[in-house]
Amino acid sequence: MTNPSMPIGAPLPDPAAGGGLDQPAVTESAAEVHVATKLEETAGPGDTEVLRVEDLTVSFPTDDGLVRAVRGVSYAVHEREVLGIVGESGSGKSVSSMAVMGLLPKSARIAGKILYRGDDLLKKSPKQQRALRGRKIAMIFQDPMTALNPVYSIGDQLAEAVLSHEIMPRKKALARAEEMLALVGIPQPKRRLDNYPHEFSGGMRQRAMIAMAVINNPDVIIADEPTTALDVTVQAQILETLVQVKDEVNAAIVLITHDLGVVAGMAHRVLVMYAGKPVEVAETDRVFYHPRMPYTAGLLGSIPSLEGSGSGSRLRPIVGTPPSLINLPKGCPFSPRCPLATDICHESEPPLAATDELGHVAACHHWDKLAEVDDPTVYFRTESEAV
Amino acid sequence: MGRYVVQRLGQMVPVVIGTTFLIYALVWSLPGDPFAAKCGDRPCPQNYIDRMTAEYNLDDPLPLAYLQYMGNLLTGDFGQTFSGASIADELLQRYPTTLQLTVLAILVEVVIGVAAGVLAGTRRGGFLDNLVLVSTLVVVSIPVFVLGLLAQITFGVRLGWFPVTSDGTLFSLVLPAIVLGSLSLAFVARLVRANLVENLRTDYVRTAIAKGLTRQRVIGVHTLRNSLIPVVTFVGADFGGLLGGAVVVEGIFNIPGVGNMIFRGINAHEGATVTAAVTVLVLVFLIVNLLVDLLYAVIDPRIRHA
Ligand SMILES: Nc1ncnc2c1ncn2[C@@H]1O[C@H](COP(=O)(O)OP(=O)(O)OP(=O)(O)O)[C@@H](O)[C@H]1O
Ligand code: SF4
Ligand SMILES: [Mg+2]
Numbered sequence: 082m083t084n085p086s087m088p089i090g091a092p093l094p095d096p097a098a099g100g101g102l103d104q105p106a107v108t109e110s111a112a113e114v115h116v117a118t119k120l121e122e123t124a125g126p127g128d129t130e131v132l133r134v135e136d137l138t139v140s141f142p143t144d145d146g147l148v149r150a151v152r153g154v155s156y157a158v159h160e161r162e163v164l165g166i167v168g169e170s171g172s173g174k175s176v177s178s179m180a181v182m183g184l185l186p187k188s189a190r191i192a193g194k195i196l197y198r199g200d201d202l203l204k205k206s207p208k209q210q211r212a213l214r215g216r217k218i219a220m221i222f223q224d225p226m227t228a229l230n231p232v233y234s235i236g237d238q239l240a241e242a243v244l245s246h247e248i249m250p251r252k253k254a255l256a257r258a259e260e261m262l263a264l265v266g267i268p269q270p271k272r273r274l275d276n277y278p279h280e281f282s283g284g285m286r287q288r289a290m291i292a293m294a295v296i297n298n299p300d301v302i303i304a305d306e307p308t309t310a311l312d313v314t315v316q317a318q319i320l321e322t323l324v325q326v327k328d329e330v331n332a333a334i335v336l337i338t339h340d341l342g343v344v345a346g347m348a349h350r351v352l353v354m355y356a357g358k359p360v361e362v363a364e365t366d367r368v369f370y371h372p373r374m375p376y377t378a379g380l381l382g383s384i385p386s387l388e389g390s391g392s393g394s395r396l397r398p399i400v401g402t403p404p405s406l407i408n409l410p411k412g413c414p415f416s417p418r419c420p421l422a423t424d425i426c427h428e429s430e431p432p433l434a435a436t437d438e439l440g441h442v443a444a445c446h447h448w449d450k451l452a453e454v455d456d457p458t459v460y461f462r463t464e465s466e467a468v
Numbered sequence: 469m470g471r472y473v474v475q476r477l478g479q480m481v482p483v484v485i486g487t488t489f490l491i492y493a494l495v496w497s498l499p500g501d502p503f504a505a506k507c508g509d510r511p512c513p514q515n516y517i518d519r520m521t522a523e524y525n526l527d528d529p530l531p532l533a534y535l536q537y538m539g540n541l542l543t544g545d546f547g548q549t550f551s552g553a554s555i556a557d558e559l560l561q562r563y564p565t566t567l568q569l570t571v572l573a574i575l576v577e578v579v580i581g582v583a584a585g586v587l588a589g590t591r592r593g594g595f596l597d598n599l600v601l602v603s604t605l606v607v608v609s610i611p612v613f614v615l616g617l618l619a620q621i622t623f624g625v626r627l628g629w630f631p632v633t634s635d636g637t638l639f640s641l642v643l644p645a646i647v648l649g650s651l652s653l654a655f656v657a658r659l660v661r662a663n664l665v666e667n668l669r670t671d672y673v674r675t676a677i678a679k680g681l682t683r684q685r686v687i688g689v690h691t692l693r694n695s696l697i698p699v700v701t702f703v704g705a706d707f708g709g710l711l712g713g714a715v716v717v718e719g720i721f722n723i724p725g726v727g728n729m730i731f732r733g734i735n736a737h738e739g740a741t742v743t744a745a746v747t748v749l750v751l752v753f754l755i756v757n758l759l760v761d762l763l764y765a766v767i768d769p770r771i772r773h774a
Pocket of ligand 1: 141143175
């Protein structure tokens with residue numbers, strides 16, 4: 082079943098084998114949350130572009146200097162499309178999505194364009210921005226344990242999301258809330274409306290958050306690590322729910338995670354971020370089978386394999402730490418950790434540029450070296466493991 | 469909720485018995501002559517000793533005497549003062565005044581304190597914030613009797629905005645109430661500010677903003693209620709402190725309240741008066757605390773379901 086070019090350790094099953102998602106190997110592995118959903122079975126992306134981010138930069142003035150958290154992020158998502166944004170902690174995933182939601186603190190310096198259906202959000206008045214927030218662009222946060230207000234009932238908090246954008250009787254808003262709870266798979270939704278967050282489990286709270294996000298039929302849902310804080314056993318269910326409701330409301334999803342495995346079964350396209358910049362953008366399959374940026378290859382090498390045996394199952398995190406966002410090194414920000422780095426890498430920062438396939442861009446001087454080998458993760462093996 | 473009330477009432481019983489017993493024992497059964505220094509500077513006359521011994525069953529063992537006293541209280545018999553006046557009558561006359569003063573002080577402390585705290589907390593680092601921080605610090609560092617005298621001289625004598633001493637009207641209690649509540653007001657303002665600032669950073673506030681709520685609604689609905697929980701706790705616990713402060717303030721403004729009565733009772737060594745007044749004070753305090761706990765449960769669902 083192995084695709085010749087499939088890197089050992091990549092969790093994506095062979096697409097040729099009938100989608101591969103029904104294979105028992107996938108669901109049997111205990112640590113496996115990755116390929117939970119049948120993305121292929123859901124409606125594919127449409128042609129309408131709903132959100133486009135252009136050269137977004139965000140920096141924070143601090144006592145230690147200017148923190149350049151986001152240094153030029155561009156992407157676009159279409160209706161029903163799932164875009165995965167992947168990167169290590171601190172790579173600017175949350176900050177860039179908070180910028181889209183208008184949730185950054187006042188101290189943040191934001192530049193670039195955030196276009197919702199062609200209109201630049203950054204040029205809109207606070208009132209206009211608020212009218213879109215939670216109605217057209219909704220967000221799901223990482224920690225469902227703290228994302229809901231402990232002193233109001235679930236029903237009240239869901240209804241409030243409706244009532245803040247639409248004038249209607251509270252009863253009607255609550256009915257809508259009930260409908261949404263049912264949609265996200267919460268049993269006895271009517272009774273559950275009166276519950277308080279502390280009466281919900283973590284998984285149920287995240288379902289409630291998803292219900293809150295879709296209650297106004299948004300065009301874009303930004304999910305920032307929606308399963309990271311959850312039990313492994315419920316992570317897959319939550320992701321599945323997320324993909325299901327996306328089709329229900331025809332929304333695009335920007336799925337943020339530090340886990341490449343999560344986007345494997347979830348995203349149509351993947352954007353890999355490093356030190357505040359996208360370093361690779363491609364179709365999900367391309368990213369998994371033919372990464373063209375060493376950092377991506379390193380991430381692939383560090384996820385547990387589906388094969389579940391031998392050296393493939395061992396975690397090999399990329400050595401070293403991400404650079405300081407205050408004092409970025411000269412040249413490629415990955416160069417201090419990159420096994421392929423050469424002199425030019427320490428001199429000039431590579432731009433995001435086309436690679437050997439259309440629509441697959443990477444920011445690496447030496448992407449062609451990855452194209453030469455079957456398994457690009459080989460560069461990240463320890464000596465004893467290297468073939 | 470019903471179960472919670474019953475539970476709290478149940479908890480109150482031993483507290484009521486414990487505290488009132490302690491007061492009773494302290495006044496009447498300390499080792500030595502119970503009538504030493506209870507009749508002013510002179511030794512007590514024998515007929516008074518006889519009357520008191522009978523009234524307080526001092527010949528009986530302490531627990532029994534206490535039970536009989538409490539039984540009397542329950543039937544409305546609060547005993548008599550040295551001069552033979554009914555203590556119950558005096559309490560009935562004075563308690564409303566003290567309660568008015570205390571409730572006014574709580575109003576002052578809650579209304580102004582919360583408002584100042586919200587203004588400061590939502591404009592962190594701004595002029596109002598600094599004003600609130602500095603002025604509360606000033607208030608906190610001045611003793612109540614100094615503040616009381618200053619207020620009396622400034623607003624009563626010099627400016628003439630308020631009566632200098634109590635004239636029995638509610639209005640004449642306003643200045644004393646502000647003085648009495650000022651210390652707690654400063655605490656409340658700081659408490660609200662600190663909690664608001666903290667709550668504004670929580671994830672659920674971020675969720676509220678992400679929902680597209682207005683700033684007023686985010687603050688008013690999603691942070692204020694949570695920030696008020698510690699305020700309710702504080703005000704409840706502070707009630708006893710206010711009753712204590714009332715003794716001082718009633719003295720400064722010459723208000724005929726219970727504080728004044730206890731103060732004079734202690735000075736005049738009127739054991740019967742002090743016992744009755746303080747026992748009622750304890751009961752009032754406990755009832756208020758119960759109400760506060762219930763209010764707490766109304767605000768915070770997590771308590772209700774615990
Ligand atoms: N308000 C702020 N002031 C200063 N620096 C900030 C602020 N908010 C975020 N940062 C910095 O911006 C960088 C990017 O943070 P961000 O939260 O976007 O990372 P992330 O990719 O979401 O990581 P994680 O996986 O940990 O969530 C971090 O180095 C962080 O310290
Ligand atoms: S540019 Fe150089 S240092 Fe950066 S990822 Fe590519 S090879 Fe490595
Ligand atoms: Mg993050």
